[in-house]
Amino acid sequence: MILEQIPIGPMQNFGYVLGDGKTKEGAIVDPGWDADTLLSAAKRHGLLIKKIILTHAHYDHVKALQEMVDKTKAEVVIHEDEPFDAKRYSTAIVLVKDNDSIPIGGLKMKVIHTPGHTPGSICLLHGRKMITGDTLFVGGCGRVDLPGSDPEQMWQTMQKLRKMDDGIEIFPGHDYGDTPSSPFGHEKKHNPFLSSGTKEDFFGERL
Template structure:
């Protein structure tokens, strides 16, 4: 029931030639994710975490226990790639060990076979939220949805940092890039960044002051 309510997306990014794949935000059904990878003739080589909230990486949420990264690591031994500012939160939320975590900075590149995944630090929803840019696609977690963006009224959230992430840190992402959000909070599951910038109300404010008036809580 919680999974139906939260409508999270889990993404797999892989190289068909080498058979390597990584999973983004493997919550709710880690065994099913591993089975899906293997059925597709691929092998899992890593986890990418957009941020530490339990509906993305597993843990306790609203008195529910969500399976996630910790249970996935019981099935496959792979590193968990997180933004440096988020590492301790991921560890505490999931219970995984420090040795399982790989800390990254914005701009780091993660090779998956011949594919390069760029990690972009986009604080706002959480201090260490990150997006993943690869081959004309942006996996954005809870930083940006087709309609709206991640909440900025939660512990650790920062409305002004979210404004900077959306208008500056993601500004260089071309309009032709396809946006893949962390939740199905819209009629369509994906859209171009150009369409999103034209239609998403979070891009209406033209200054930090206007943004804070609308989204500063």
């Protein structure tokens, strides 16, 4: 699998280029800014972008969505619970749910529904790599004090993610940590939101 993490925009965002090295079919994840930067990376890998995947729909993750759709004609993939009118941007919309698979050439990205930051937040898992959007950062997790966010759901999501294999590496939606990515084993020990022992501990850290 091709996975390139790309710093974009003024808010420490990461966008991602995904691709199948054999078929050369590709996807862009979270085109918040700098569409041309993301497309240039895809071109370096020889990828034809067929999908634009949104981990969630906050403006800093979709600001360049229309430009990306116009330049690629790719379909837009988003969780069915995310409160976002994707049809404003494209007529080719794919709604996904927990445990669905998103095909990218011969690859299959597993959808993991991780509500809390937003109702339709998702993570994307293939092999030992997981794109976590604004659900889980290196050393942190997404805010739960925004419209549509839910602390209780985020707590449940953290319990779900704590079950992930220690060797899976997370690739977050923002460059907020000491490193751009990190294995779950490290996060379970050092990320206070993933390692919180009780719900009260978690709320004490996050709220």
